[in-house]
Amino acid sequence: MAKTHDAERAGIERRAKIVNAALTLFATQGYRGTSLMAVAEAAGITQSGLLHHFSTKQALLAEVLAERDRQTFDAVEIGRDYSGPAVLRALEIVHDIVERSRGNRELTRLGHLGAFGSNEIPEIALAWARERTRTFHANLSALVAEGIAVGDVRADADPDAVASLVIATISGLEEQWLLDESFDMLGAVRAFVRLLRHDLLVTP
Template sequence: MARTRDAEQSGAARRGQILAAAMTLFAENGYRGTSLAAVATAAGITRSGVLHHFASKEALLSAVLAERDQQAFDAVEVDREYEGPAVHRALDIVDDLAERNRADPELTRMSHLALFGSADAPDMAHEWSNERIRTYRDNLAGVFEQSAAAGEIRADVDAEAAALLLVGALTGLTELWLRDDSLDMVASVRMLTDLLRRDLTQQAGE
C-alpha cells in the first residue's frame, strides 16, 4: 500500500516537472518550436518518459493550458468567501488577474500563445482559448445580471456589454504589455474597474 502511494506521489511529481518544463519552453519557443525531446531534456527524463504521462505533444499542451488556468485562479482565490455586492468581487478578480499576469509573464505568454499565436498554436489551443474567453464572459455577464436583479447595481446595465468590455480590456491590455512591458497594464485595468464600480452603483443606493 505504501509502495503504491509512493509510486503515485513520484508519478505526480514527475508529471509536475514535465508540465513546468513544457510551460517554459512553449512560452519561450512557441508550440511548433518546442519538441517533446526538448521538454524531456529540460525535465531531466527521456522522451518516452514524457510520452508515458502525455500521449502526444498536443495532449501535453492541453495539460499545460489547464494548469495555467488552475494556477491563475488559485492565485486570485476565485472561490473564496466575500462580503458585499457580487459584482464588486468580480471586479476585484479582474484586478487580481491583471496583477497575476504581470507577476508571471511566462504563464501569461503561454495562454496568449493560444489566443494570438494563430500561425503557431494548433486548433485545439484555439478552441481552448475561445471556450475560455466565452466562459469567462458568460460568468461575468451572469454576475452583472444577478447584481442588477438584487438592486446592487443599476438596473439598466447591459450585462453582456459590460462583460465583453472587461474581458476585451484585460485580454487586449495584457497582449500590449507582453509586447512592451514598460506599459502599466495593471494600472489601466484598475482604472477601468474603478470607473465601473462608481458608475454601476451610482443609482443603486450607494
C-alpha cells in the same frame, strides 16, 4: 495494494513535474521554441518517460494551459469568501488576473495567438481560448445579473454588454503590453475598474 498505490502516486508526481517544467519552458522560450527533449531534461526524466504520460507536444500543451488556469485561479483566490457585492469581488479578480498575466508574458502571448488563430500554435490552443472566453463571459454576466437582482448594480445595466466590455478591455490591455512591455497595463486596469465601479454600482 501498497505497491500499486505508491506507483500511482509516483506517476501523478512525475506527470506534475512534466507539466510544471513545460509551463516554465513555454513561458520563457515559447511553444515552438520548446522541444519535448528539453521538457524531459527539465523534469529530470527521459523523453520516453515523458511520452508515457503525453504522447504528443499538443497533448502536453493542453495540460499546460489547463494548469495555467488552475494556478491563476489559485493565485487570485477565486473561491475565497467575500462579504461585499459579488460583482466587486469579480472586479478584484479581473485586476489580479491581469497582474498575473504580466508575470507570464509568453503564456499570455500564447493565449492571444490561440484566441485569434495562428500557424505558430496548434488548434488545441484556439479551442482553449474559445472555451475560456465563453466561461469567463458567462460567469461575469451571471454576477452582474445577480447584482441587479439584489440591488447592488444599476437596474439598467446590461449583463452581457458589461461582460463583453470587461473581456475586451483585458484583451486590449494585454495586447498593448505584448506590443510594448513598458506600457503600464496594471495602471490602466486599475483606472478601468475605478470607472466601472463608479458607473455600474448603485453605491460606488
